[in-house]
Amino acid sequence: MIAVAVTVPLVWLAWLVLTDWVPMFPLNDLNGANVRGRALAAAINYPFPLLIAAGIGLHRTWSLIAATVLxxxxxxxxxxxxxxxxxxxATAEQRELYRREYSRTWKVLPTAGHDVVIDVQHMVxxxxxxxxxATTIVVTLTA
Structure with a gap:
């Protein structure tokens, strides 16, 4: 189970990198996205799965608790x-970001009456x- 729990955050990271940087319209829409904003989001988001995978891999009580908190x-x-x-x-900022970067992406949820609709890439x-x-909690509880 440890191997699965270490792999899932790395798959999560790979999905983020793929959808953040590889144009795959209508799954993602990188035309309206500003590269500086994507780079900042990457700098904020990408360390999380690496720290989670490392915490699980260390398999110490403190590292598993830290991974779970993350x-x-x-x-x-x-x-x-x-x-x-x-x-x-939704806030004005969320509506603007949605309009600029996600309004044309593929969705399966109803859009009527919603200012922001989660798209398929973010559902994944x-x-x-x-x-x-879930995998981090299981590994933490069975440690």
Missing amino acids: CVLVVAGHVRSWWLPYFGP VGLLSLLML
Whole structure:
């Protein structure tokens, strides 16, 4: 299970890198995205899965707890960035970012009546985030 728990954050990271930098319209829409903003987001987001994988790989109580806390932060950030704006009011900044970078991407959820709609690329991020949290918790509890 440790190998799976180490691999999931690396798959999560690979998915982020792929969708952040490789044009695959309509899965992603890099035409409206500013490269500086993507680079800043990468600098913020990419260390998380590396730290999580390292924490699991060390397999010490403190490192597993730290990895679990980081997973919780990743899931919370995803919920705050996508699910709360979808189900509730979105900020002007979230609406503008959505309009500029995600309004033309592939979606499976209803768009009517929503200022921000989570797209397929970010649904995959959410599923991988939950899987990362679940595998990290299992490894932590069985350590």
